[in-house]
Amino acid sequence: MTEQNSNFAPLKNDRFLRALLRQPVDRTPVWMMRQAGRYLPEYRATRAQAGDFMSLCKNTELACEVTLQPLRRYAFDAAILFSDILTIPDAMGQGLYFAEGEGPKFKKVIRTPADVESLPDVSIPSELSYVTDAVALIRRELNGSVPLIGFSGSPWTLATYMIEGGGSKDFRHAKEFLYNHPEAMHLLLDKLADAVIDYLNAQIAAGAQAVQIFDTWGGVLTPSAYRTFSLAYMQKIIGGLTRHSDGREVPVILFTKNGGQWLESIAASGCNAVGLDWTTDIANARERIGAQVALQGNMDPSMLYASPEAIRAEVGSILAGFGSNPGHVFNLGHGITPAVNPDHVAVFVESVHELSAAYHDA
């Protein structure tokens, strides 16, 4: 499938890819986690047309459509594949569904080591061709305007949903499993890491130009459990990825929510960029790890509820915190929330581009 890639249009705006590799840029690139989402009326319309959330993910044309919607409104420097982090466990037969207003659920849960042993060995790329088809279509439709980000949940994050059977407040079952059956937990995480490698490589082969690993729940672990049960498997994934495509490096972004205390270990994982949530001071993060990796982040998503003036001031303060070196991708510290006014997103994106000029010579 690599041959297919060379047919894509040449990239016109490569700020995002350059910043991830800590190369000079003219403006700080910006995108938003969950930028294709419910805050946009056009997203809600397409979602209604598709039916439920997974039908939208599985419909190649509509998944492409919602991916492109935010780019028609805002000058984002990257697109991100519209999909869900839980496609892999779904492909493994766990039966993903979305109960209205309740978030993701699984029909089957993992509660014993035997449940892990009996997980079916499936070919992720063929089970998840709806994802790679969407990647290829989006890449074609982007027509070189901005790069396309592929993504996956981290093995630990996927495991929490598979064990809990959905979201959780205290991760009781996942922690109980980890503490009582560490070997079975390692087996599960290893199976998931292998699946994520196949999945992300298939996305890269189909046209993804950078990938992000979402470790949404790594931050609920102790420091030592984080290293052993989350970071180690993300490191394995990074080591297994196709790192070049179309003659360019495919950068990897690692985002552990609430991982601010462990930035040094995350930066040493082999990733190109570390995603920061808003609880970390970006100036402090740059001091700690900014010489090794790029940083992505990190405005509080709730700041988008504030006035345009306050948003602009906060963008300015984060830009100043990072300073003038290359290696910053602007983003929120977590996904944008549904109740945000779309006009405020425009203020956010324009502020990043306008105010960042002062920090770049290129």
Added chain:
Amino acid sequence: MTEQNSNFAPLKNDRFLRALLRQPVDRTPVWMMRQAGRYLPEYRATRAQAGDFMSLCKNTELACEVTLQPLRRYAFDAAILFSDILTIPDAMGQGLYFAEGEGPKFKKVIRTPADVESLPDVSIPSELSYVTDAVALIRRELNGSVPLIGFSGSPWTLATYMIEGGGSKDFRHAKEFLYNHPEAMHLLLDKLADAVIDYLNAQIAAGAQAVQIFDTWGGVLTPSAYRTFSLAYMQKIIGGLTRHSDGREVPVILFTKNGGQWLESIAASGCNAVGLDWTTDIANARERIGAQVALQGNMDPSMLYASPEAIRAEVGSILAGFGSNPGHVFNLGHGITPAVNPDHVAVFVESVHELSAAYHDA
């Protein structure tokens, strides 16, 4: 009311108070956040007798009874007043109630600066005499066996519940208020800080020998918002407290959940001890701030779901991480959860006392 204190029995076990002041002890003292709670069948029985949760808090005899229950089973080195963190907003007329299985709710919410202005000026000690009565009774019933901890929620944490009207996943309304009405937010926090000062001083006058400020939601803020909107008001509280009673210092413990990135600022607040959740490495925390303050924590509460052997090993590892200096109070990194087996708590407490002997000469 200070005269009344001198009538209490002399303290037999002062490990907890000594450790908070970083004085030598013979064993590392241990208690558990939410040690009087639903994991105990006798608690559930008393709670059923009282009716709803607030009726239990407001019944002096029953609040005393549930405070003492865990001490009859385990060799804890401190008792903590049984109450709720939301008594102050309730006293201010916000109408606290507990919807079954849904956590705390308020009948009135604060959504505008005018709502803050119109908060009634109430005398906290007289409105909350049910709390101070419970403190005095518990202190008498403890009869000097172990010290009694009083507590309050932090102003920011109280404000989140008052603005959201209950718990929250993303603190949308509280953040929106903070970002759009910073002056009104400061006014609210200042009113709450004054109320907390009166409340904790009344608890100290009634017999509390140490106090803990629970900043449950400080960790959802950006670093700069944390300092301005949460830590600054806890500092104000610390400065306003009666710091001696019965001829002894009344130590203050400050616990910000998910505050691990800000330990240096927290330690500089004037508190005697910093509470750590389980996402912080205690060896690292001691290196960063352990020369200034005592540390309290920090086993993952979910570790109590593990085997006795695993619990003991984790206790050993945390004790080794802190090492042999004085100034460690053992605790969980957050409250114990309802589904824990009470026998595992016995293993936890015994392990702390047995394994800590090696780290103390006294």
